[in-house]
Amino acid sequence: MNRRSFIRTGTLAGVSLNALPLLCSGENSQSAAQALASGPDSVCQAEGATGRASGCVIAYEYPRSIPTAPNFKLIAGGHIVTVIKTSVGPFATFACDGPVEVTIEVHNPIHRIRIAPARHQIKAQIDQNRVYFTLPHPVNLLIEIDDLEQFFLFANPIEQSTPSNSASNVRYFKAGQVYEVGELRLFDNETLYIEGGAVVRGCIRATSASNIRICGQGILDGSYYRQGPDARRTIVLENCRDCRVEGIVMIEPSSWMFVLGASRKIVVSNVKELGFISGGDGLDIVGSSHVRVENCFFRNGDDCIVIKSLDLRGQPHDATLDFTCDVEDIEVTGCSLMTDLGGQIFEIGHELRTSSVRNIHFHDCDVLEVREYGAPFGIHNSDHAVISDVLYENIRVEHHYNKLLEFRIFQSRWSRDKQRGQVRNITLRNIDVTVSEFNPGYTVSVIGGYDAAHTVDGVAFENFCMNGKPATSGDDVYLFTNDHTHNITFR
Numbered sequence: 001m002n003r004r005s006f007i008r009t010g011t012l013a014g015v016s017l018n019a020l021p022l023l024c025s026g027e028n029s030q031s032a033a034q035a036l037a038s039g040p041d042s043v044c045q046a047e048g049a050t051g052r053a054s055g056c057v058i059a060y061e062y063p064r065s066i067p068t069a070p071n072f073k074l075i076a077g078g079h080i081v082t083v084i085k086t087s088v089g090p091f092a093t094f095a096c097d098g099p100v101e102v103t104i105e106v107h108n109p110i111h112r113i114r115i116a117p118a119r120h121q122i123k124a125q126i127d128q129n130r131v132y133f134t135l136p137h138p139v140n141l142l143i144e145i146d147d148l149e150q151f152f153l154f155a156n157p158i159e160q161s162t163p164s165n166s167a168s169n170v171r172y173f174k175a176g177q178v179y180e181v182g183e184l185r186l187f188d189n190e191t192l193y194i195e196g197g198a199v200v201r202g203c204i205r206a207t208s209a210s211n212i213r214i215c216g217q218g219i220l221d222g223s224y225y226r227q228g229p230d231a232r233r234t235i236v237l238e239n240c241r242d243c244r245v246e247g248i249v250m251i252e253p254s255s256w257m258f259v260l261g262a263s264r265k266i267v268v269s270n271v272k273e274l275g276f277i278s279g280g281d282g283l284d285i286v287g288s289s290h291v292r293v294e295n296c297f298f299r300n301g302d303d304c305i306v307i308k309s310l311d312l313r314g315q316p317h318d319a320t321l322d323f324t325c326d327v328e329d330i331e332v333t334g335c336s337l338m339t340d341l342g343g344q345i346f347e348i349g350h351e352l353r354t355s356s357v358r359n360i361h362f363h364d365c366d367v368l369e370v371r372e373y374g375a376p377f378g379i380h381n382s383d384h385a386v387i388s389d390v391l392y393e394n395i396r397v398e399h400h401y402n403k404l405l406e407f408r409i410f411q412s413r414w415s416r417d418k419q420r421g422q423v424r425n426i427t428l429r430n431i432d433v434t435v436s437e438f439n440p441g442y443t444v445s446v447i448g449g450y451d452a453a454h455t456v457d458g459v460a461f462e463n464f465c466m467n468g469k470p471a472t473s474g475d476d477v478y479l480f481t482n483d484h485t486h487n488i489t490f491r
Contacts, residue, residue: 055098058158060197060217061176072151073105076135083151084219086251088274088299091152093249095196095217100135100155106145114144116398117336117366140272140297140336142368154249154272154297156196156217163191163215173198173218182224183232183317186212194218194248203232207320210241216248223252227277231255233318237263246270256281257300260288261312261323267291273298278341281306287325287354295334302343303378305332305362309354309385310416327357338369344378344406345370346392350414352385352421363393367400375403377428381421382412388424397433404433404443404477407459409450409484420454429462445477449484457486464490 057077062084069083069090077100081092109129115122122141124133131145135155143151165172169190173179175197186192186206194200196217201224206212214235222234231254237243238261246269250257253275260266266288273282273296282298285291287309298304307327312319337345346362367376376397381387397404405428409420449455464471471477472490481488 055096055100056158057100058095058196060094062197063176063178063199065178066199069149071107071148074153075103076100076155077102086274087276088251089149089151091154091249091272091274093154093156093196093217093272095156095158096135096138097158098137101132102135102153103130103132104143104145104151105130106148108146110145112144112146114142116142116144116368117396118398119366119396140270140295142299142336142338150299152272152274152297152299156247156270159217159247162195163193163213165193167191173200173216175218180224186214188212191215194220204235206237206240206243208239209237210243212237212240212243214243214245214248219249219251221252222250222254222257225254227254231317233257233259235259236261236318237266238319238321238323239263241265243267244269248272250274253277253280255279255318256284258283259286259312259318260284260291261286261319262321262325263288263291265290268293269295271296271298273300275300275302276340277301281343282337284308285327285330286310286312287323287327288330289325289327290329291331293330293332293335297336299338299340300343301341302339303347303374304337304339304343304345305335306344306347307357307360308349308351309357309383310351311353324353326354328359330360332362333364336366336368338367339374340369340371342372343374345374345376347378347380348387348390349378349380350382350412351416352381352383352387353417354383354385356388357385358388358390360390361393362395363391365395367395367397369399370397370401373402375406376400376433377405377407379407379423379426380412381409381423382415383417384419384421386422386424388422390426391429392427392431393429395428395431397431399434399436400443401438402443404439404445406446407456408446408448409454409456410448411450420450422454423449423456425458426456427460427462428464429460431461431464432468433464433466435467439478443478445474445479446481447479447485447488448482451484455484455486459485459488461488461490 059079067085069085072083138157141153163170171192175195178199181202191213194216198218201221225232233256236259240263249272280301282300282304
């Protein structure tokens with residue numbers, strides 16, 4: 001198929017997207033700055049400020065009713081891209097197949113910009129109220145410009161295949177429309193496809209189903225429901241097998257955003273979440289096993305990636321089955337994560353009403369921001385589970401504040417079991433923590449068991465670096481322990 005056939009058409013803020021062709025490397029072009037100044041007749045020829053042609057770009061057709069952010073304008077590879085307003089901050093999303101020149105324009109002169117994750121080493125050029133940079137490939141970014149709202153940029157890979165909108169097992173939501181679905185239930189072998197530019201408002205449920213796929217590059221908007229008695233967790237898959245959730249953007253939750261309950265063999269890939277509320281967890285892996293989470297971007301009000309085991313049937317809108325199952329074989333990789341109102345980035349707990357939680361691997365992830373009283377690394381065992389064999393590896397922490405890590409066994413307001421549990425064999429390997437002027441003297445790390453029979457035993461810090469310097473003792477990570485903690489090592 002000719003790549004030009006991917007281009008979406010429609011209207012955006014009164015500008016015809018039919019006039020904006022797909023740009024590929026080597027085509028004639030002019031600068032993005034000229035395109036912004038000259039309007040849509042010029043933008044269809046735009047390149048980037050560096051003079052290098054951009055790869056192919058797909059700008060999505062959004063409904064005109066969707067709220068946009070007036071303080072930001074964005075051009076990617078010559079296309080005006082809709083900047084959507086949310087309670088977290090504005091975001092823009094498009095698809096591309098290679099290096100793309102990006103221009104962002106704001107109202108006032110720009111003095112400072114941060115593009116994260118820092119590991120991508122994306123360098124920006126500032127010219128008065130515009131900033132220019134090149135995306136090396138499809139990537140999800142946080143962009144901070146001076147004291148403006150945080151801006152989120154989600155550049156998707158171009159989809160290689162899409163489901164047929166006429167297939168009987170496909171729920172297909174086309175671009176350019178808002179769909180008020182309320183609760184949408186999926187069954188065996190069904191695909192829910194949200195096309196880039198479509199907005200689906202409501203929640204998704206599947207119970208005892210297999211081979212489900214939720215995909216596309218459109219938006220799933222949880223604001224159909226409100227906080228309080230009406231609240232719904234946005235996606236719940238309970239007792240499901242062999243399912244994939246990929247590509248979508250999730251916004252405006254009224255509760256936890258995504259729950260895997262008593263499910264097996266699930267892949268979550270390139271899902272983007274923007275949530276603000278307290279209690280707005282990102283992904284709760286509850287009594288589930290054999291789960292892979294890859295290349296996601298979560299900005300949550302509460303915990304980002306959470307492992308639990310509990311019975312949610314007291315909330316019938318969200319669960320019909322018991323999720324108090326053992327948890328094992330969880331892998332989280334290539335993700336960028338932020339929490340705002342006090343949650344943890346990687347959390348195991350608090351509710352762990354099962355026998356075993358084991359073989360958990362978090363690796364090659366970026367912690368972009370932890371605000372309030374949360375921590376990048378959290379284990380909170382307030383029930384009877386034995387937590388063992390947890391590996392944090394190749395993690396980059398760009399910002400933390402109140403805590404760096406907290407591994408504890410204790411009784412909490414969420415405890416239901418009378419007996420406490422254990423924590424065994426935790427490894428933090430190749431961790432790179434950025435230390436700011438606000439951390440020393442304020443930030444702490446806490447490791448503590450419950451009593452002599454319920455202990456934290458075996459926490460290894462291996463090449464755990466603070467501003468590039470390996471930690472050699474607890475003092476280097478601001479560590480506090482109690483008498484029920486054993487075998488903490490640094491090497």
